[in-house]
Amino acid sequence: MKTYLALLIIACSSTVALAQGNWDKTPYQTKSLANDAIKDVFVKTSGGSISVSGGGESPRIEIYVRGNNGQELSKEEIDKRLSDDYELNVSVSNHELHATARRKHEGNFNWRRQLSISFKIFTPKQVATHLNTSGGSIHLDNLTGTQEFSTSGGSLHMDNLAGIIKGETSGGSIDVSNSKDNINLETSGGSIHARNCQGKIRLETSGGSLHLEALNGSITANTSGGSIQANDIKGELITGTSGGSVNLSAMACSLNASTSGGSMHVDMLQLGKYIKLDVSGGHVDLKLPSNQGMTLNLSASKINTAHISNFSGEWEKDHVKGTLNGGGVPVNVEASDNLSISFN
Template identity: 60%
Template sequence: MKKHLLLLFVACQSCVAFAQNSKTPYMTKSLSGAGIKDVFVNTSGGSISVSGDASEQPRVEVYIQGNNGNGDISKEEIEKRLQNYELSVTVNGGEVHATAKNKHNFSNWRNSLSIGFKVYVPKQVNTNLETSGGSIHLDNLSGNEKFETSGGSLHVDKLTGTIKGETSGGSIHVSNSGSNINLETSGGSIEASNCNGSIHLETSGGSLRLTDLKGTINANTSGGSITASNIAGEFKTGTSGGSINLTQLACALDASTSGGSFHAQFNSVGKYVKVDVSGNVNISLPGKQGLNLDLRGDRVEANFASNFSGTKEREKIDGKLNGGGPTVEVRGNRINLDLN
């Protein structure tokens, strides 16, 4: 049975209208019994939130505020301004479609609105979300999640499945998620923690802060610094201008920076290590692991006991540690190697 709701100023039996403020929904639509599998949300300026928290009743909440410096406005004023917008929520065949957009490219900022949606659904749900300026929040979902904002931040927690998100300028926060993560921002910072699987993170100018990641990880920034701790699997990272500081590594590593210093501390080395930086390098390797060493720079310093065989010169080290193993290749300015 098809269920439709048009949120256009009329309060239907399945909707509740409230006096509007920044913490109270303008209208609410129950989704109980609708068997929701897919959520589509598109708004021209507000934020979007989708949650699969089992403690919440399935529903769509619509939030409306003024965009002219006065966020909380009367319901009467909202309904007057809504004449310039198309606002709808429909439920049909397991799909929720929530849309808010201005009519005929209406651009009067003084009378414009910020229209946001909060959607509460079962955990097993796919999403397709887009806003031209607000933030996007997703949590407790398992499925294919695709989302995009032109300027707001992205917040992701407890998602499993395919996760693809983009923002043109906001920051990204992702935690407790997997297994296929692809998140990009054109200018904000990225924080990722306790994630696993195939992980791709990219920013054009912000910093990267990564903790407790496991899998195939590709994380890059065009200009910020990179900080990472407790990384396992295969890790490729780079920055065009910042420093790199990595600790508690148990992974293969490919790292580069063309403008900052580099520090890495390994608990264990994976299949390879490749470091290429223009600044100074400090690297700490496990002293009991078998490794092949290929270190070259303006000056290379290391203190070995009898467990090293090979060539040790002022500008290079080439040889085997503990009989050899994965290759550690380092290129930099001044390189300092110590064993832990």
């Protein structure tokens, strides 16, 4: 086992934004990992950001250190604070990189002496990560394998990942792009942006909006406190919000969408196996392809439509039950307000 450094990390939410902006500074310390063939990365900190990039630059770990509230410190002062107040071990064993940082004294710690310590790690592309920080953001890109990561005080950023991707944050937004296979992401305090991803995808937020674009697969995306916007979705989408509107365009999927606090606009280019819409707090605008067979079961305070042909069944002011183009894909809509239907 080779122990490479001794350093550490801090733990105060007041330094979160600072930790996220450290990457443009000169590293406090850099250590090559070129001869270690890293396959697993384990990082646990209490105050800084973590970045892991695969397959590009020469394998290494960089450590960035700043003073509390952005204070610039001399190397001598950093050395002294690290020695007096912090512990950090960075080591490699059996192709595993371990970086663990913590304060020595958890009691009456002088916050003016706090440090923001962040890790930037470059590895081969085929690497698994296990990352945790309570005070910074997490960035992952160009990795294949199992990625497990969490933060209590920062955002999550992912690009070009493949494999099992499981991440959560209690206080930030999530941005994921160009990734695939099994994606499971959750935040309690921010929005989620997902684009150009495929596979089994689960996205959950309790306090923000959802922005989905160019997704393909089995997708579940829910929010308790924001709006939902989606464009160019294929496969299956199950989505809902308790506190906002829903706008879905260029859809070619099976769809289950609901909102308790806003209106819904849905433009279907192509139907999947089913459509189910439930809107209890606003009106619904639904655009359907005119050339597909459907079995309609619609309920609203008032149903409006342009000219419709090839329909058979019962069409009343507040409910519709019957078939279109001979029947086929079930289309079920329940709306407490008006429902407007048009055809592509």
